[in-house]
Amino acid sequence: MAYETILVEKRDQITRITMNRPAALNSLNDKMGEEFSTALKEAEKDEDTRCLIITGAGRAFSAGEDVSGLKERYGGESHPSLGDHLRKKYHPIILRIRHMEKPVIARINGIAAGSGASIALACDIRIASEEAGLKQAFIGVGLVPDSGSSYFLTKALGPGRALELIMTGRTVGAREAETMGLVNQVAPAAELDKVVDNVAAKLANGPTKALGLSKRVVNHVSRLDLHEALEYEAQNQDIAGKTQDHLEAVRAFLEKRQPKFSGN
Amino acid sequence: MPFSQILVETEPPIGIIRLNRPKVLNALNFELLRELVEALEAFDRDDRIRATVLTGNDDAFSAGADIKELSEATPVDLIQRNQFALWDKLKKTAKPIVGAISGHALGGGCELAMNCDIIIASETARFGQPEISIGIMPGAGGTQRLTRTIGKFRAMEMILTGQPITAREAEKHGLVNRIVPVEAYFEEAKKLAMQIAQKAPVATRLAKEAVLKAFDTPLEEGLQFERRNFYLLFSTQDMKEGMKAFTEKRPPQFKGR
Numbered sequence: 001m002a003y004e005t006i007l008v009e010k011r012d013q014i015t016r017i018t019m020n021r022p023a024a025l026n027s028l029n030d031k032m033g034e035e036f037s038t039a040l041k042e043a044e045k046d047e048d049t050r051c052l053i054i055t056g057a058g059r060a061f062s063a064g065e066d067v068s069g070l071k072e073r074y075g076g077e078s079h080p081s082l083g084d085h086l087r088k089k090y091h092p093i094i095l096r097i098r099h100m101e102k103p104v105i106a107r108i109n110g111i112a113a114g115s116g117a118s119i120a121l122a123c124d125i126r127i128a129s130e131e132a133g134l135k136q137a138f139i140g141v142g143l144v145p146d147s148g149s150s151y152f153l154t155k156a157l158g159p160g161r162a163l164e165l166i167m168t169g170r171t172v173g174a175r176e177a178e179t180m181g182l183v184n185q186v187a188p189a190a191e192l193d194k195v196v197d198n199v200a201a202k203l204a205n206g207p208t209k210a211l212g213l214s215k216r217v218v219n220h221v222s223r224l225d226l227h228e229a230l231e232y233e234a235q236n237q238d239i240a241g242k243t244q245d246h247l248e249a250v251r252a253f254l255e256k257r258q259p260k261f262s263g264n
Numbered sequence: 265m266p267f268s269q270i271l272v273e274t275e276p277p278i279g280i281i282r283l284n285r286p287k288v289l290n291a292l293n294f295e296l297l298r299e300l301v302e303a304l305e306a307f308d309r310d311d312r313i314r315a316t317v318l319t320g321n322d323d324a325f326s327a328g329a330d331i332k333e334l335s336e337a338t339p340v341d342l343i344q345r346n347q348f349a350l351w352d353k354l355k356k357t358a359k360p361i362v363g364a365i366s367g368h369a370l371g372g373g374c375e376l377a378m379n380c381d382i383i384i385a386s387e388t389a390r391f392g393q394p395e396i397s398i399g400i401m402p403g404a405g406g407t408q409r410l411t412r413t414i415g416k417f418r419a420m421e422m423i424l425t426g427q428p429i430t431a432r433e434a435e436k437h438g439l440v441n442r443i444v445p446v447e448a449y450f451e452e453a454k455k456l457a458m459q460i461a462q463k464a465p466v467a468t469r470l471a472k473e474a475v476l477k478a479f480d481t482p483l484e485e486g487l488q489f490e491r492r493n494f495y496l497l498f499s500t501q502d503m504k505e506g507m508k509a510f511t512e513k514r515p516p517q518f519k520g521r
Contacts, residue, residue, distance in 0.1 A: 213445075
């Protein structure tokens with residue numbers, strides 16, 4: 001499928017979606033929103049995709065919502081419903097990244113601002129270039145965090161530090177983000193691909209079903225008390241215990257060799 | 265008698281009925297309902313079966329009535345076909361039915377789910393009464409059972425907007441007993457049916473009857489009904505066995521007598 005605003009490449013069971021409007025710092029216009037959504041859906045359905053990388057072309061990861069259409073949007077009498085815009089454009093993207101049962105890596109090559117930061121935060125693992133940064137740009141235009149930013153930041157940092165970033169709108173550099181736990185790993189720009197590809201290859205050769213179930217459990221347990229969380233783990237362990245990959249791992253262990261996971 | 269719209273299996277002491285029109289999301293046509301009633305009545309007569317699991321598939325329990333079959337119907341057709349007589353029989357099933365519900369449970373599918381005695385839902389289940397969107401309303405108990413289960417205001421919203429609710433909402437509002445991952449809902453339902461099947465069959469039957477009576481009667485009358493069923497159980501061999509096993513600290517051997 002040909003896209004205008006994104007690139008989708010696949011090799012070795014790794015699909016890479018690149019936001020590709022470098023001149024506009026990969027800000028998301030409505031077309032990119034639609035194409036991104038479609039590409040995510042395809043990658044989720046594709047059984048041959050066992051790991052997904054999300055990144056940006058050029059020097060930015062994504063500057064977030066495209067503001068070039070502001071004049072038209074605010075030209076008339078009535079204000080547009082921002083809530084409906086989010087529900088239609090961003091919520092499907094964020095929910096799909098969170099719920100697809102395969103690992104999703106954000107390759108943060110440069111600035112991730114506003115809803116661009118939300119997309120990075122929605123991913124399972126974040127690997128950033130030293131030159132990258134995360135910015136809660138919303139307050140600068142008199143708005144609140146959206147597309148999940150408030151949720152992900154509060155879970156990751158607690159309300160105090162989340163609000164500092166949200167209220168000041170300052171850019172958190174990659175190293176600071178790593179210290180805070182907002183990104184998992186930082187690499188020099190020149191080595192970013194090597195680091196990301198290593199992690200992706202490892203995940204793409206992993207027990208995909210168990211990786212997906214792990215994500216399901218982690219998504220869900222924060223809503224539960226300990227008793228419920230234990231039960232939820234047990235239910236999902238029952239499922240994982242029936243996968244071919246689990247049986248393969250047991251066999252490999254007994255035969256003292258490395259397991260070879262098929263993803264089933 | 266072979267069935268064409270449902271699959272029936274027995275794994276004594278439980279019976280399993282699967283709605284089996286996957287191409288049309290298990291839409292309920294007349295024939296399917298007729299077979300369902302026949303299968304449930306057969307299980308009621310079969311001493312080896314003590315509980316039933318009723319299920320569809322992962323994508324759909326049932327998306328509701330067969331619209332094709334309904335769209336041309338006149339009131340006279342509906343009266344003559346007397347489809348609701350089948351629903352009345354469904355309600356009279358004596359042995360417990362555990363619903364294993366995943367995917368769509370809409371319209372008649374939601375009403376059929378509410379005919380179960382216990383509902384185990386998958387995380388992907390959706391419950392709704394969308395009839396209003398095609399210019400009709402629930403006709404197989406939806407307005408009554410949903411209201412009595414989740415309350416007037418929530419039922420009214422579902423029935424007047426046609427908007428379905430997720431499994432999580434259904435659980436929160438007491439429409440399902442619990443939700444489990446989609447890979448596990450059927451096994452979970454079977455496990456529960458198996459647990460029920462270990463109990464004394466006559467007691468199970470009379471207890472189910474008494475619980476359902478609560479929907480039809482004022483409290484005083486319901487209590488009288490309960491008491492009569494309670495007394496009745498003291499004439500069973502299983503009651504003696506149950507109490508004896510309890511004092512002897514061993515598992516009871518129930519015979520359904």
